[in-house]
Amino acid sequence: MHQSPRTWAPAESQTRIEDIADDRLGEGGTTPMAAVVDTIEDLMSASERLHDEEAFNLNPASNVLNPRAAALLAGGSASRTSLGYAGAKYEMGLEHIEQVEVITAELAARLFHADFAEVRVPSGAMANLYAFMATSSPGDTIIASPPTIGGHVTHHAAGAAGLYGLRTVGAPVDVAHYTYDVDALATLAREVRPSLITIGGSLNLFEHPVAQVREIADEVGARVLFDAAHLCGMIAGGQWANPLDEGAHLMSMSTYKSLGGPTHGLLLSNDAELSERIDQIAFPGMTANFDAAAVAALGVTLADWIEAGADYASQMRTCAAALAESLADAGAVPFQCERGFTDSHQFALLAAPFGGGTRAARVLEQAGILTSGIGLPVPEVPDDQNGIRIGTPEIVRRGMTEPDMPRLAGYIARALDTARIPAAGSDSPAEVVLREIADDVAAWRKDFTGVRFTA
Numbered sequence: 001m002h003q004s005p006r007t008w009a010p011a012e013s014q015t016r017i018e019d020i021a022d023d024r025l026g027e028g029g030t031t032p033m034a035a036v037v038d039t040i041e042d043l044m045s046a047s048e049r050l051h052d053e054e055a056f057n058l059n060p061a062s063n064v065l066n067p068r069a070a071a072l073l074a075g076g077s078a079s080r081t082s083l084g085y086a087g088a089k090y091e092m093g094l095e096h097i098e099q100v101e102v103i104t105a106e107l108a109a110r111l112f113h114a115d116f117a118e119v120r121v122p123s124g125a126m127a128n129l130y131a132f133m134a135t136s137s138p139g140d141t142i143i144a145s146p147p148t149i150g151g152h153v154t155h156h157a158a159g160a161a162g163l164y165g166l167r168t169v170g171a172p173v174d175v176a177h178y179t180y181d182v183d184a185l186a187t188l189a190r191e192v193r194p195s196l197i198t199i200g201g202s203l204n205l206f207e208h209p210v211a212q213v214r215e216i217a218d219e220v221g222a223r224v225l226f227d228a229a230h231l232c233g234m235i236a237g238g239q240w241a242n243p244l245d246e247g248a249h250l251m252s253m254s255t256y257k258s259l260g261g262p263t264h265g266l267l268l269s270n271d272a273e274l275s276e277r278i279d280q281i282a283f284p285g286m287t288a289n290f291d292a293a294a295v296a297a298l299g300v301t302l303a304d305w306i307e308a309g310a311d312y313a314s315q316m317r318t319c320a321a322a323l324a325e326s327l328a329d330a331g332a333v334p335f336q337c338e339r340g341f342t343d344s345h346q347f348a349l350l351a352a353p354f355g356g357g358t359r360a361a362r363v364l365e366q367a368g369i370l371t372s373g374i375g376l377p378v379p380e381v382p383d384d385q386n387g388i389r390i391g392t393p394e395i396v397r398r399g400m401t402e403p404d405m406p407r408l409a410g411y412i413a414r415a416l417d418t419a420r421i422p423a424a425g426s427d428s429p430a431e432v433v434l435r436e437i438a439d440d441v442a443a444w445r446k447d448f449t450g451v452r453f454t455a
């Protein structure tokens with residue numbers, strides 16, 4: 001027996017869910033459990049082969065761990081408890097875990113110039129929820145990046161903000177500079193009196209006017225949250241100004257994107273009053289026990305950043321700029337504003353010529369190149385995203401450098417040519433071309449097996 005159909009899920013998802021359940025568990029659930037365990041192991045091995053051996057991961061929302069962090073994550077500590085303050089743990093046997101908890105929080109505060117770091121945060125989305133709870137009450141209004149400049153669902157009605165009862169108003173966008181329109185934001189803030197203004201999103205190309213946003217927030221009695229889920233690497237490596245130094249009250253992040261740590265979250269602040277509230281939200285509020293293995297892996301990740309992060313971040317940025325230029329030369333058009341293609345580790349291609357960002361990303365996957373769609377402040381593509389997001393965190397950590405970018409761009413552009421609308425008119429079917437590219441990509445991928453920038 002399988003679960004009941006999710007009548008609310010998209011039809012293609014429901015079909016896929018039923019197919020997987022039938023294939024892997026047997027129609028009627030008859031597959032023996034020993035075989036199910038084998039299947040789970042086989043699927044994870046296949047996933048590791050795809051990501052670690054065959055494909056180049058250009059999705060900036062993912063990265064590779066330092067093998068020493070990965071080993072900690074896979075160790076036995078993931079099932080241990082961690083309840084309570086260091087020095088006052090509720091359960092016994094936690095004298096080692098509590099030291100790791102303290103070390104990781106200290107390193108986080110040091111790396112991000114923060115007075116307080118909260119590591120008992122299971123994800124970036126939860127870090128945002130903690131920030132909403134610390135600054136706002138249900139019924140309050142907040143201002144956040146709209147999806148056209150990478151605004152994340154956690155700040156909007158369907159995400160943590162909406163579920164907590166906040167009303168979100170999209171910030172006015174200055175498309176020419178790919179950031180907030182500060183004058184229009186000031187007017188909006190006076191009108192809607194937000195409790196919180198959030199900055200940052202899932203695509204970040206140029207620095208945001210954090211200090212000016214803080215001035216606006218002060219005028220209307222709001223706090224400023226900088227969502228550094230993606231930008232944390234640029235900030236940690238000193239490539240972008242630190243939003244806390246510029247006046248943000250809070251900075252939230254995911255730790256598995258540009259930071260290259262475990263799937264976890266982090267929340268930082270220089271404000272003692274907010275930090276006290278966050279402390280209570282983390283415990284005993286939203287976590288009882290946190291994942292000690294993830295916190296240990298995060299500690300290793302942060303040590304790597306303190307040691308080698310400046311070099312890593314600078315190379316991510318150099319490679320992103322070079323890849324965007326090379327792609328433009330090869331005929332795939334990056335989104336561009338008055339400030340250029342990008343100042344960060346990520347950028348986006350216009351997806352309309354390929355029928356949409358998700359469609360293009362599916363084609364690129366067949367060529368061994370992993371990306372995703374993203375929203376851009378350009379005309380919409382019906383039923384799809386209008387951008388393709390590309391980032392350099394993983395390829396750089398794996399050892400790619402600027403001179404590799406033209407060759408990589410060549411594979412991407414050739415794969416995308418098979419998806420052009422109308423069809424490129426080539427004689428060879430797209431699948432044959434994509435398979436050829438995938439073979440070349442997999443062969444080249446073998447040159448980049450290490451993990452650089454470790455302590």
Ligand SMILES: *Cc1c(COP(=O)(O)O)cnc(C)c1O
Nearest residue numbers: 123124125152201202227229254
């Ligand atoms: C990815 C992302 C998040 C959510 O992070 P998770 O760790 O995946 O929960 C929040 N904000 C932004 C801008 C993101 O891109």
